[in-house]
Amino acid sequence: MIKQLLISPSCKILPTNRFIYNWYSCYSTNKPRKSIESNQKKSTTTTTSTPTPTSTSTSSSKSQSPTTDQILFEQFQKSVIKNDIKHNPNNQPxxxxxxxxxxxxxxxxxxxxxxxxxxxxxxxxxxxxxxxxxxxxxxxxxxxxxxxxxxxxxxxxxxxxx
Incomplete structure (x- = not known):
């Protein structure tokens, strides 16, 4: 269950691990990027031949977002491992x-x-x-x-x- 999430942030989310995904999405900065991506999709469907200034800004924001997403995802991984039952000192032999x-x-x-x-x-x-x-x-x-x-x-x- 957690392995799927720990592979990459863009992995498929099953209903069983939806709560972890929701927690991750609350603390990540993906929300502004999603709106930019939706604007880009709208702009590409309307005009495909000429690039607009919004499309260039989205490409620059896309180049910045993987690093921030990667850092946030690494923080998420660390928090999952930290809160894992196996690593809890009270559950050790x-x-x-x-x-x-x-x-x-x-x-x-x-x-x-x-x-x-x-x-x-x-x-x-x-x-x-x-x-x-x-x-x-x-x-x-x-x-x-x-x-x-x-x-x-x-x-x-x-x-x-x-």
Whole structure:
């Protein structure tokens, strides 16, 4: 439905996407051009041999209108994509929301420093003794990111004694 509209502004409009076309036509500057085109059609039917001053002005306005129409159509495309349900941040999966909040709060998760097993155990013990500590607080103590603290506390991996 939207693909037809996004191909070109002069595409065929089906009844199902009439509301999008109406929205586009309200915000575009096609209305004056349509009246000029209708005047041109009238002038071409009456006199075809001699060009009139109105026909030269319409040709100059036609050369200007595709650029403005193209810009307006690009704005229309951007607004459709922006308002698309798939791009709505509230409709994204949980893991994408979590990654977005982590990036906004604590820049990004890039574990340059890796903790040893004994340090991981110390971190878990600290969390047991002081449950009011947040992951950001524990991250500052161990000089690691809050996301890596969250992953360490979440993991249930116990190495074998082999």
């Amino acid at each position: 949980f893991w994408m929301k979590r990654n977005r909040t982590i990036k906004s709060k604590h820049s990004h998760w890039n574990p340059t420093k890796k903790l040893s097993r004994s340090e991981m155990n110390k971190l878990r013990e600290l969390k047991q003794y002081f449950p009011h500590f947040t992951t950001a607080d524990l991250g500052k103590i161990f000089h690691i990111s809050p996301e890596s603290v969250r992953r360490i506390l979440k993991s249930k991996y116990i190495p074998d004694d082999d």
